[in-house]
Amino acid sequence: MRRLQYHRYGGPDVLVLEDAAIPQPGRRQILVRVRAASANAMDWKIRNGEMRVMTGRRFPRGVGHDFAGVVEHVGEGVTRFRVGDAVLGAARLQHAGAFAEFVIANERSVASKPDDLSFEHAATLPVAGLTAYQAVTAAGKLRPGQRIFINGCLGGVGRIAVQVALTAGATVAGSCRSGTEAEARHLGVDPVVTFDTDPVPRTGRFDVVFDTAGTLPYGVARQMLTLHGCIIDIVPAASKFARSVLPGPFKAFMARPDSEDLQRVADAAGRGEIVTRIARAVALDDAIPALAELETAPTSGGGKLVITID
Structure with missing residues (x-):
């Protein structure tokens, strides 16, 4: 071959x-x-x-x-x-x-x-879809009526995470590159901010802050959370894994192989719920x-x- x-x-x-x-x-x-x-x-x-x-x-x-x-x-x-x-x-x-x-x-x-x-x-679908699905549903435990902020909402993982969260009945806000805000809104993200804008005063407080880009400062993300909210970061780094084992809302997350979860993602894509x-x-x-x-x-x-x- x-x-x-x-x-x-x-x-x-x-x-x-x-x-x-x-x-x-x-x-x-x-x-x-x-x-x-x-x-x-x-x-x-x-x-x-x-x-x-x-x-x-x-x-x-x-x-x-x-x-x-x-x-x-x-x-x-x-x-x-x-x-x-x-x-x-x-x-x-x-x-x-x-x-x-x-x-x-x-x-x-x-x-x-x-x-x-x-x-x-x-x-x-496999890597991005499984990461997005498990981060939102397992790590974030997002429930209907809750609010999630997705940093990098138009990236490979972010785009799928938006669709998973909306299907779960959550409200989605997020950040993206300047000039792509309309696309994010069309996907269902509201409000939308750009990467060079401090999201805290615009977006309020969230049950989950999902940093798909790994660029959101911890202090900023922490201010965005509700009392029992969590921060999920999927960009690996030794310092992030160290923070993750300490008490607090931060979770350094890596998807795990799971054929049932992947099948859920695939079936959702087959129904047009994930595009x-x-x-x-x-x-x-x-x-x-x-x-x-x-x-x-x-x-x-x-x-x-x-x-x-x-």
């Missing part, structure tokens, strides 16, 4: 499209023939070596986590999927490899693709320059980069 991979940590220049052996699924794993995959910021953070404590130093390493495709082979103990099933999911953090013709995934990180959802849009945006779709042969461009000149709210594999 062909796979996008790298032989050392570094910038986009270390990426190569090479032939690689088709992996074989182990216990409770499936092999998927990839139809589409999508990029996340963590893909280049891992490739840069920022997460090497978790990913190690074994090379070559594959790139990409989010995928959608068709089950090619199932490993021992797999009960939920059969060969030929259309699925979406996320590759393992330690190995990645979704930007390839085939990818291995654990059964617990995969869900069935709804018939009404294209492979391209299905591929935009993602694709900014650009490219073939695997054109993925390296597209990924380099996305990394060096990202556009918040512009949508996902999707890589299609024939």
